[in-house]
Amino acid sequence: MPELPEVETIARSLQxxxxxxVITGVAVFDKLRDCPACTDLTAFCAGRKxxxxxxxxxxxxxxxxxxxxxxLHLGMTGAFSITPDDNxxxxxxxxxxxxxxxxxxxxxxxxxxxxxLLCQDNPELDNHPVLHALGPEPFSPALTPxxxxxxxxxxxxxxxxxxxxxxxxxxVGNIYDCEALFAAGLDPRMPACDVTSAQWKCLLKEIRxxxxxxxxxxxxxxxxxxxxxxxxxxxxxxxxxxGHAGDPCxxxxxxxxRLTQGGRSTFFCPKCQCCQIKRR
DNA sequence: ATATTCCCCTGGAAGC
DNA sequence: TGCTTCCAGGGGAATA
Numbered sequence: 001m002p003e004l005p006e007v008e009t010i011a012r013s014l015q016x017x018x019x020x021x022v023i024t025g026v027a028v029f030d031k032l033r034d035c036p037a038c039t040d041l042t043a044f045c046a047g048r049k050x051x052x053x054x055x056x057x058x059x060x061x062x063x064x065x066x067x068x069x070x071x072l073h074l075g076m077t078g079a080f081s082i083t084p085d086d087n088x089x090x091x092x093x094x095x096x097x098x099x100x101x102x103x104x105x106x107x108x109x110x111x112x113x114x115x116x117l118l119c120q121d122n123p124e125l126d127n128h129p130v131l132h133a134l135g136p137e138p139f140s141p142a143l144t145p146x147x148x149x150x151x152x153x154x155x156x157x158x159x160x161x162x163x164x165x166x167x168x169x170x171x172v173g174n175i176y177d178c179e180a181l182f183a184a185g186l187d188p189r190m191p192a193c194d195v196t197s198a199q200w201k202c203l204l205k206e207i208r209x210x211x212x213x214x215x216x217x218x219x220x221x222x223x224x225x226x227x228x229x230x231x232x233x234x235x236x237x238x239x240x241x242x243g244h245a246g247d248p249c250x251x252x253x254x255x256x257x258r259l260t261q262g263g264r265s266t267f268f269c270p271k272c273q274c275c276q277i278k279r280r
Numbered sequence: 281a282t283a284t285t286c287c288c289c290t291g292g293a294a295g296c
Numbered sequence: 297t298g299c300t301t302c303c304a305g306g307g308g309a310a311t312a
Contacts, residue, residue: 003305033288033307058306076306077290092290111289113306130307157283166307173305220305242305263285265303 002058002074004138004171005214006233010080011055013228017082018050018062022100030094032109033075035116044068044118045097056126057134057170067122071130075113080228081106135169138211143169145200152192159195160188161262172207175220175242178267180207182241187273188259188266213238241267 002010023045028038035041049065062070072078085104089096095107095116107114119125136143151168162168163177172180181188183206186199195203214220219233227233240250245258249269259266 006305073306075289076304109289110291111304111306113288115307155282161283164306175305262283264305 002078002219003173003176003214004055004058005176005211005217005235006219007058007060007074007171008055008215009219009227009233010074011053011060014060014062014080014082015053017228018099018105019052020050021103021105022049023047023097024100025098027089027096027098028094029089029096030112032094032107032112032114032116035095036118041095041116041118045070056131057137057166058173059131061119061125063122063125069119069122069125071115071117071119071125071128072107073115073117073130075109075111075115077108077110078114079108081108082228133167135165135167138169138171138207143204145197145204148200148204149195149197152195155192157192158189158261159186159192160266161264162192164262164264171211174264175239176207176210176214178242179210179240182268182273183210185272188261188268241269243267 026038026042026045028035028041036044051063051065054061058073060072062072082103082105085098085102090106092108092110093106094109094112097105099105117128117130119128152162155162160177160181163172164174180203184199184203186203214235217233217235217238218227220235220239241256244256245267247256248254249256249272252269252271254269254271256267257270
């Protein structure tokens with residue numbers, strides 16, 4: 001479900017709603033990946049005050065008052081809600097934290113690809129194994145055309161699936177990958193090592209612009225994305241190619257095509273994005 | 281080392 | 297109506 005803008009939107013909401021809250025209990029209804037058993041998670045969380053909530057890549061970090069914390073991942077279908085506690089588990093509710101002020105913080109996840117990880121100390125919230133190998137954030141100054149060209153030297157893999165690799169750069173998922181390549185006019189099938197410095201410059205600009213716009217819109221609402229308060233992202237209305245197979249390209253009118261790369265759908269305009277394949 | 285595939289799991293939409 | 301097939305935003309492991 002969530003790419004960077006969705007996770008950012010949710011992390012900001014959690015920060016707003018949970019900062020200062022004290023956890024009194026935890027219920028685990030259906031274990032997510034790596035989620036400890038209910039008794040262990042309860043022992044870990046009970047009595048803890050939440051200092052802050054932040055985002056790194058597509059992970060959400062919840063920092064407690066005793067230098068421990070949680071790392072949460074939404075997988076494909078994760079979502080949260082925070083409401084007065086009626087003590088009634090809802091459909092697809094996997095984990096629930098009860099708060100001292102009478103609220104209940106729920107973690108839903110239909111497909112159960114989400115994760116709940118424990119961090120035993122403060123450094124682990126920044127250096128947990130799942131965070132260790134991650135590439136730079138999309139808005140980091142460290143993310144430059146030179147860095148990308150160096151990392152991808154010799155990589156003949158198609159550009160589009162490469163952009164999904166979180167150890168190269170983080171936060172770009174399938175939707176914004178397609179949208180950014182369209183905006184930059186680059187062929188999703190071109191070898192990653194053939195992207196020129198000028199093309200990287202353009203693509204980086206488009207990735208940042210699209211992520212910025214999507215964050216401002218509160219994310220992209222596709223099927224089951226919801227913010228903590230239940231509101232839907234509005235960016236879906238701005239999607240140019242994703243999910244638009246057969247529709248006319250907004251730029252040239254050629255029908256948008258869909259193809260499969262690395263088992264995922266790619267949407268692109270075969271005319272606007274077809275000029276970069278080098279013959280070797 | 282790099283590249284492709286397969287799997288985790290559930291549900292909605294489309295096709296017959 | 298009911299059954300089958302395909303598809304889905306992520307990520308990691310297994311396989312060539």
